[in-house]
Amino acid sequence: MVNDQLTKVRCDVLVIGSGIAGTYAASVAAESGADVLLLTKTRLMSGSTQWAQGGIAFPLDTSDVELHLRDTLVAGRGLTDSTTAESLISESFIHLEKLEEKGVVFDLELGLEGGHSKARVKHVGGDRTGYFVLDVLQKTMPERVLCYENTVAYKLLVRNGTVFGALGFNADRPDQRIEVVARATILATGGSGQLFKVTTNPRESTGDGFLLAYHSGAELRDIELIQFHPTALHDGTLISEACRGEGARLVDGHGHPFMSEYDPDEELAPRDVVSRAISDQLARGHDTFLDLTPITNFSEKFPYIARKLKTLGLDQHHDRIPIAPAAHYFMGGISTSPFGSTSLSRLYCAGEVASTTFHGANRLASNSLLEGLVMGHRAAISALDAPPVKFHTLDAWDANTPLQIPNQDLDSIKELAHKYLNSTRDSEGLLQTLQLLANRDLYTLEIDKTTYEVANLFALARLVAKGALEREESRGGHYRRDFPNPSPTAYHVLQSLGQDPQREPVSG
Ligand code: FAD
Ligand code: SIN
Numbered sequence: 001m002v003n004d005q006l007t008k009v010r011c012d013v014l015v016i017g018s019g020i021a022g023t024y025a026a027s028v029a030a031e032s033g034a035d036v037l038l039l040t041k042t043r044l045m046s047g048s049t050q051w052a053q054g055g056i057a058f059p060l061d062t063s064d065v066e067l068h069l070r071d072t073l074v075a076g077r078g079l080t081d082s083t084t085a086e087s088l089i090s091e092s093f094i095h096l097e098k099l100e101e102k103g104v105v106f107d108l109e110l111g112l113e114g115g116h117s118k119a120r121v122k123h124v125g126g127d128r129t130g131y132f133v134l135d136v137l138q139k140t141m142p143e144r145v146l147c148y149e150n151t152v153a154y155k156l157l158v159r160n161g162t163v164f165g166a167l168g169f170n171a172d173r174p175d176q177r178i179e180v181v182a183r184a185t186i187l188a189t190g191g192s193g194q195l196f197k198v199t200t201n202p203r204e205s206t207g208d209g210f211l212l213a214y215h216s217g218a219e220l221r222d223i224e225l226i227q228f229h230p231t232a233l234h235d236g237t238l239i240s241e242a243c244r245g246e247g248a249r250l251v252d253g254h255g256h257p258f259m260s261e262y263d264p265d266e267e268l269a270p271r272d273v274v275s276r277a278i279s280d281q282l283a284r285g286h287d288t289f290l291d292l293t294p295i296t297n298f299s300e301k302f303p304y305i306a307r308k309l310k311t312l313g314l315d316q317h318h319d320r321i322p323i324a325p326a327a328h329y330f331m332g333g334i335s336t337s338p339f340g341s342t343s344l345s346r347l348y349c350a351g352e353v354a355s356t357t358f359h360g361a362n363r364l365a366s367n368s369l370l371e372g373l374v375m376g377h378r379a380a381i382s383a384l385d386a387p388p389v390k391f392h393t394l395d396a397w398d399a400n401t402p403l404q405i406p407n408q409d410l411d412s413i414k415e416l417a418h419k420y421l422n423s424t425r426d427s428e429g430l431l432q433t434l435q436l437l438a439n440r441d442l443y444t445l446e447i448d449k450t451t452y453e454v455a456n457l458f459a460l461a462r463l464v465a466k467g468a469l470e471r472e473e474s475r476g477g478h479y480r481r482d483f484p485n486p487s488p489t490a491y492h493v494l495q496s497l498g499q500d501p502q503r504e505p506v507s508g
Helices: 020-031 062-076 082-102 129-139 208-215 271-283 303-311 367-383 410-420 427-436 449-470
Strands: 005-016 036-039 145-148 151-159 162-170 176-187 226-232 249-252 288-291 324-330 333-335 347-349 403-406 441-444 491-495 502-505
Touching: 005 020, 005 162, 020 036, 020 129, 020 145, 020 176, 020 367, 036 176, 062 082, 082 129, 082 367, 129 367, 151 176, 151 208, 151 449, 176 208, 176 367, 208 333, 208 347, 208 449, 226 271, 249 271, 271 288, 271 324, 347 367, 403 449, 410 427, 410 449, 427 449, 449 491
Parallel strands: 005 036, 005 176, 036 145, 176 347
Antiparallel strands: 151 162, 162 176, 226 324, 249 288, 403 441, 491 502
């Protein structure tokens, strides 16, 4: 559709996405005096953040930084950069204080989750951490932050490797477009669980940011590394790992616990191990369940999960809860420096959309919200350094560039991802995926939200398949039947527009 109505806006910092990373970045930039525009494609309260259950993994005190770092490195399976991880973990105290100053009241008890060698996860309202933290952040956002809800960013304004803002359209009236010119743009669009048939992620997690950046020339890193959460109901509803920290057991249909067959840490092994153990049980024809009966005062500790189970007619006191792994988190994303910058000038990233190498090949439980805060803050501070946009660079943005769309429907893309891009992969399935997704693109000016999201998921499926094919090893969330061991030298897989995937050996 040719732009009927184009609204033009200028600001200092454009933030795209209103989860923990985007909301925090917007507040930090505005508190430092910048005029900020926050675009979000549904409501402000959106994205994965509001559904976060377990909590935020803050080290207990400065003496716990080393152990928290060690747990992060062990979980990350050789792809976590230890300097980056140490600085993120050490800096998290400042943001814990900031959250408390803004009014977040954490529960007194600390949670224990898989891969953590001690209970250090701070939560709010039992299992409603994400919602309560985001609510406080949004209610305390400075007035200088102008929020546009229901606005889908669909193109970055890029000239010669520099990003000057973005184009968006109204989710209900796609003919209403907006052109935002900004000194700096922060992408905080979250992950893309919606690539898969069963996911813990909400409807809006369609990987838009990965493709916005990639199509503008930015580099992606390790996009094939996806975490499958071990314990989700068949509709994707998460049953927090913190339940296992409180004593819940993984059992088969006869009620026998099976995790001791796989790892000495049993239910509290890192997530990749637990997910794969469950997948193995399922592949062997055994149903898998979570036995919540060892947990005392379940409804007080996990009020949201208790309510959810009740609506599904399940009783945690008596029933075994049927669970299976579900797509949960993208470890990879847009290559992002520890300070939030990317390979494109004036483009910054924070949160799940960014690959900072903090999570390596397998994210440690509850480290994502920590990263969202620290990187949201750092991206905002870096963005403030971008110089003003010169007037002549504003000319001739084209709001009517055609959108490349697949002639494939969403269900068939999800079906392919479910079959070939899940945590167990092989070259035959990956090549077949690429063949089925090849050369079928059409172009359209008729942009709408659904078409745009399907186009992104289609493009993302190709990138995940290409990355997974290049990663000829098994590591963390990625298991190749045809390469069952980790490669002796760890490497990142980098992908940029028009180039074959490249391996980058991990230094040190
Ligand atoms: P999100 O919170 O996903 O926000 C993305 C935002 O971008 C949304 O506002 C969305 O509407 C917007 N957006 C997307 N595309 C566009 C576009 N094109 N234009 C405009 N806006 C756009 N992590 C933990 O550390 N601890 C936990 O306990 C925990 N529990 C979890 C439980 C669940 C059920 C899930 C799904 C995840 C959980 N995680 C947890 C992971 C964590 O919640 C996410 O990784 C994190 O919240 C991501 O934050 P974000 O700000 O990067 O993105
Ligand atoms: C959970 O509560 O199990 C989710 C925690 C996370 O994804 O970090």
